[in-house]
Amino acid sequence: MDPLPIIFTVVLLAGGLYWFVFLLGSAEQKGKHAVHLTGGSIHHSNVKETYNQYWFFFRRPKHIEESENVPAFVDTFYNLVTDIYEWGWGQSFHFSPAIKGKSNLESTKIHEQMAVDLIGVKAGQKILDAGCGVGGPMRAIVSHSGCNVTGITINEYQVNRAKAHNKKAGLSHLCDVVCGNFLNMPFEDETFNGAYSIEATCHAPKLEDVYSEIFRVLKPGAMYVSYEWVTTELFNGEDPEHVEVIQGIERGDALPGLRNYSDIADVAKKVGFEVVKEKDLAKPPAGPWWSRLKMGRIAYWRNHVVVTVLEAIGVAPKGTVDVHEMLFKTADYLTRGGESGIFTPMHMILCRKPEKVQES
Numbered sequence: 210m211d212p213l214p215i216i217f218t219v220v221l222l223a224g225g226l227y228w229f230v231f232l233l234g235s236a237e238q239k240g241k242h243a244v245h246l247t248g249g250s251i252h253h254s255n256v257k258e259t260y261n262q263y264w265f266f267f268r269r270p271k272h273i274e275e276s277e278n279v280p281a282f283v284d285t286f287y288n289l290v291t292d293i294y295e296w297g298w299g300q301s302f303h304f305s306p307a308i309k310g311k312s313n314l315e316s317t318k319i320h321e322q323m324a325v326d327l328i329g330v331k332a333g334q335k336i337l338d339a340g341c342g343v344g345g346p347m348r349a350i351v352s353h354s355g356c357n358v359t360g361i362t363i364n365e366y367q368v369n370r371a372k373a374h375n376k377k378a379g380l381s382h383l384c385d386v387v388c389g390n391f392l393n394m395p396f397e398d399e400t401f402n403g404a405y406s407i408e409a410t411c412h413a414p415k416l417e418d419v420y421s422e423i424f425r426v427l428k429p430g431a432m433y434v435s436y437e438w439v440t441t442e443l444f445n446g447e448d449p450e451h452v453e454v455i456q457g458i459e460r461g462d463a464l465p466g467l468r469n470y471s472d473i474a475d476v477a478k479k480v481g482f483e484v485v486k487e488k489d490l491a492k493p494p495a496g497p498w499w500s501r502l503k504m505g506r507i508a509y510w511r512n513h514v515v516v517t518v519l520e521a522i523g524v525a526p527k528g529t530v531d532v533h534e535m536l537f538k539t540a541d542y543l544t545r546g547g548e549s550g551i552f553t554p555m556h557m558i559l560c561r562k563p564e565k566v567q568e569s
């Protein structure tokens with residue numbers, strides 16, 4: 210028998226498998242390849258067990274709302290998902306309105322640049338990114354504005370990833386990344402000329418706690434903008450389908466409980482901010498933020514095959530398939546939340562810390 214066709218077929222199959230498993234991925238701005246999926250700071254052998262512990266939190270929902278354990282629980286979540294996010298989404302861990310004629314990467318950048326434009330800071334000034342992830346927004350913002358950004362995240366693995374990306378992008382001189390809790394930040398009062406948070410403060414058990422910390426570290430007159438995850442005016446707590454969707458979003462995104470849009474400005478005022486503007490950036494004419502999740506259905510299935518193969522051969526830790534499955538379901542809840550209009554991840558609030566009142 211002629212061995213040539215067999216060798217040819219084997220080489221073709223191996224090449225195809227290599228391309229499918231190691232090279233393919235849906236993120237436009239890659240931080241990761243599938244072969245490098247880890248459980249963040251969690252040891253390879255503990256990922257599955259940690260994933261099970263993550264779910265244990267939700268068996269005691271009241272405990273989560275009141276608990277001081279929330280930051281640790283959020284930290285665990287980001288150990289589990291950070292690599293999958295980077296691999297399948299990119300370096301910016303948030304949504305943005307779809308813009309006709311623009312790629313996901315371009316729409317993401319526009320949404321990030323809008324944040325720094327809104328707080329009106331000048332080049333060279335110091336701004337805070339509260340809940341910075343692996344720093345996708347930070348890099349877009351320093352490149353756009355020339356500001357110095359200090360990011361804070363509860364997750365040490367993300368700090369290392371963000372620093373590595375900053376170095377690679379040649380932006381380390383403008384970007385600083387600190388591991389810490391935004392409910393109790395390691396910064397002096399009145400340090401920053403501005404602050405922003407993008408889809409991060411939803412992890413705070415009490416919004417008041419994070420807003421008051423941000424208020425404390427801002428200079429008088431400085432502005433703060435936040436893109437909040439909230440339920441909208443269309444949400445009906447008596448409708449079992451609405452409740453199912455919102456609970457699905459909370460469980461798949463480590464949220465201690467979604468707030469309603471109408472609560473946000475009250476909290477901002479309570480801690481001392483003046484509210485300058487409030488707007489749901491998802492409302493028309495904005496294109497649907499969830500379309501990127503929907504368009505990725507084939508990619509999800511391909512990713513599922515990839516993680517299953519990698520976990521089976523021991524390259525990805527045991528538990529990776531479970532985490533991926535959880536995110537797959539979460540994507541569906543998020544899409545349902547977006548399509549029904551009961552949820553938005555981009556309720557924008559722009560605030561100012563008042564100038565100091567002159568004592569007479």
Ligand SMILES: C=C(CC[C@@H](C)[C@H]1CC[C@H]2C3=CC[C@H]4[C@H](C)[C@@H](O)CC[C@]4(C)[C@H]3CC[C@]12C)C(C)C
Pocket residue numbers: 293294296297298301302303304408409411438462463505508509512513533536537539540
């Ligand atoms: C702000 C937060 C995170 C928002 C989004 C960045 C992420 C929410 C859901 C995530 C994903 C869902 C499906 C995944 C898919 C199954 C996988 O194959 C590739 C990655 C996903 C697309 C992943 C990417 C990030 C999200 C869109 C929260 C946590 C407050």
Ligand SMILES: C[S@@+](CC[C@H](N)C(=O)[O-])C[C@H]1O[C@@H](n2cnc3c(N)ncnc32)[C@H](O)[C@@H]1O
Pocket residue numbers: 280283287300301302303339340341342343344345346361362363364367389390391392406407408409410412413
């Ligand atoms: C969905 S990610 C968004 C990251 C980033 N803003 C972006 O858009 O790419 C939420 C971020 O908030 C951070 N975070 C959540 N709770 C925190 C806390 N208590 N202290 C500091 N960071 C926190 C997470 O670690 C994560 O980096």
